Amino acid sequence: MQKYITTPIYYINGAPHIGHAFTTILGDVLKKFEQMRGNEVYFTTGTDEHGQKNQSSCQNSGLPLDEFLKMRSDNFRNLFDKMDIDYDYFVRTSSPEHKAVVTEALNYIWNKGLIKKKSYEGLYCEGCEQFKKPSDLDERGFCPDHQKAPQLLTEENYFFPLEQHRQWLIDYINTHPDWIKPRRFAKEVLGMLAEPLDDLCISRPKSRVWLGVELPFDKDYVTYIWFDALMNYISSLGWKPEGAADIRFNEFWPHCHHLLAKDILKTHAVYWPIMLKALGIEPPEHLIVHGYWLGEGGIKMSKSLGNVVDPYEVMDLMGVEPLRFYLCNAMSLTGDSQISIDLLKQGYKQLANNIGNLQMRVLKMIAKNLDGKVPSPAALSDKDKALLENLADTFARIYRYGELSLELVSELSAEILKAGDAVNAYFAANEPWVLAKDESQKERYEAVIYTTLDALRLIAAAVYPFMPQVSEKILASLGIAGKPSAADFKPQQLKAGTQTTVGAPLFPYIADKPAA
Ligand code: MSP
Numbered sequence: 357m358q359k360y361i362t363t364p365i366y367y368i369n370g371a372p373h374i375g376h377a378f379t380t381i382l383g384d385v386l387k388k389f390e391q392m393r394g395n396e397v398y399f400t401t402g403t404d405e406h407g408q409k410n411q412s413s414c415q416n417s418g419l420p421l422d423e424f425l426k427m428r429s430d431n432f433r434n435l436f437d438k439m440d441i442d443y444d445y446f447v448r449t450s451s452p453e454h455k456a457v458v459t460e461a462l463n464y465i466w467n468k469g470l471i472k473k474k475s476y477e478g479l480y481c482e483g484c485e486q487f488k489k490p491s492d493l494d495e496r497g498f499c500p501d502h503q504k505a506p507q508l509l510t511e512e513n514y515f516f517p518l519e520q521h522r523q524w525l526i527d528y529i530n531t532h533p534d535w536i537k538p539r540r541f542a543k544e545v546l547g548m549l550a551e552p553l554d555d556l557c558i559s560r561p562k563s564r565v566w567l568g569v570e571l572p573f574d575k576d577y578v579t580y581i582w583f584d585a586l587m588n589y590i591s592s593l594g595w596k597p598e599g600a601a602d603i604r605f606n607e608f609w610p611h612c613h614h615l616l617a618k619d620i621l622k623t624h625a626v627y628w629p630i631m632l633k634a635l636g637i638e639p640p641e642h643l644i645v646h647g648y649w650l651g652e653g654g655i656k657m658s659k660s661l662g663n664v665v666d667p668y669e670v671m672d673l674m675g676v677e678p679l680r681f682y683l684c685n686a687m688s689l690t691g692d693s694q695i696s697i698d699l700l701k702q703g704y705k706q707l708a709n710n711i712g713n714l715q716m717r718v719l720k721m722i723a724k725n726l727d728g729k730v731p732s733p734a735a736l737s738d739k740d741k742a743l744l745e746n747l748a749d750t751f752a753r754i755y756r757y758g759e760l761s762l763e764l765v766s767e768l769s770a771e772i773l774k775a776g777d778a779v780n781a782y783f784a785a786n787e788p789w790v791l792a793k794d795e796s797q798k799e800r801y802e803a804v805i806y807t808t809l810d811a812l813r814l815i816a817a818a819v820y821p822f823m824p825q826v827s828e829k830i831l832a833s834l835g836i837a838g839k840p841s842a843a844d845f846k847p848q849q850l851k852a853g854t855q856t857t858v859g860a861p862l863f864p865y866i867a868d869k870p871a872a
Pocket of ligand 1: 363364365366367368374375376378379404585586587588615616617618619620647648649650
């Protein structure tokens, strides 16, 4: 089966932070999960390089345009590379391939008579790069997201009418209740659709915004940034209006899962499906929407408050894999989530006490007493067998039926921690260090060790999407080479006699940094 997973493409006017890191990590985790169950995945991320904000930022930098765009886009690509993100395509909206698709799509919609020109007077928020209705503003008349009063602008522009598709979209959402996950966001979108939809202004005069894709039917204008940016999801698949035999689009659309935070719900859940409809393309299979990461104190991260979490600082402290696991495990399913270096350190300690501790104690013990060889499972008790069966069944069920969603990464990461706790408790309760000293208990000793090792194997396979290197290191220490797959979730697969090795600690102690 084919799966297409996308992240939003990020604005390059600022530096990448933990929020951008999260959505991209989530995409990579879901990709690895799908690959473990044998599906073919195409995963894209990238940068949104047009529009007024990027334009102002470029002007302030004093750099030549191409150099500025590449440098800023590379800031994102370098972070994602450092985080071992296995993207298949990194889209840049300034690339000729992407611009060609936007141009062709605009021509197609124009030729169908779906775009009209009119004069418009409205309140324009530069931060949102959108005209605002008075009802979008707060009591001071400010844009709530940008804390600024929008400017009154009168302009001739091109518009794409949306209202005629509103009922279709309402019906689509009602008949596809899982189209937007989690469902509370589908409700929010239905709320947006309760009122008639204004025509979408899809042009910006070049006199104001020159950084964009020129309208093919009027060279005095560039395309509205969102009309351009959303097209990345089909330009990345090589879409052409007339179709073609050899394009990825045929293989991967509509098996598409767009990942995004709630800030860009309207563009993805209202504008995008209507744009696709105009192009004669089916809606994507799912939108997976998450809340925000907030800084310490539950407030928006900001440099002046000193509560920004820098992904590079976290990676220097603990490496990328514990960060990946923490973000997927700690993201709230019902609202926003807080993040700080202290919370991340707690998450790291939890992993060290859980999986790290389990691996170290069992492998050290058999290195000492069994020459590091996996013992025989011949004398496993019913309880030992039940422990392994339960773990294998839990992971097999998730890998078999799990649907790409936040719930999935939350459940899987929680089950991994639960399994680690259960197996540590089993190990402690069975006191193999006492059994090891009593020759008459040899069979029982071997059964406890075998059960612990096979449980560790199951946990290591399950953790792969979050922490691929940790997973492969544990499996290698159990004498198992290569990547795990969903077929591994069966009990008692570890072969007796296999040589194990202790290796370095998976989660070494990290000292508290001295106060700055
Ligand atoms: N360029 C548009 C997206 C176009 S997609 C066709 C844009 N860019 S952005 O740089 O502002 O990125 C927004 C996205 O970054 C969010 O939807 C989310 O995926 C991620 N996040 C940015 N800050 C975040 C948090 N504080 N918390 C969680 N995710 C956040 O909008």
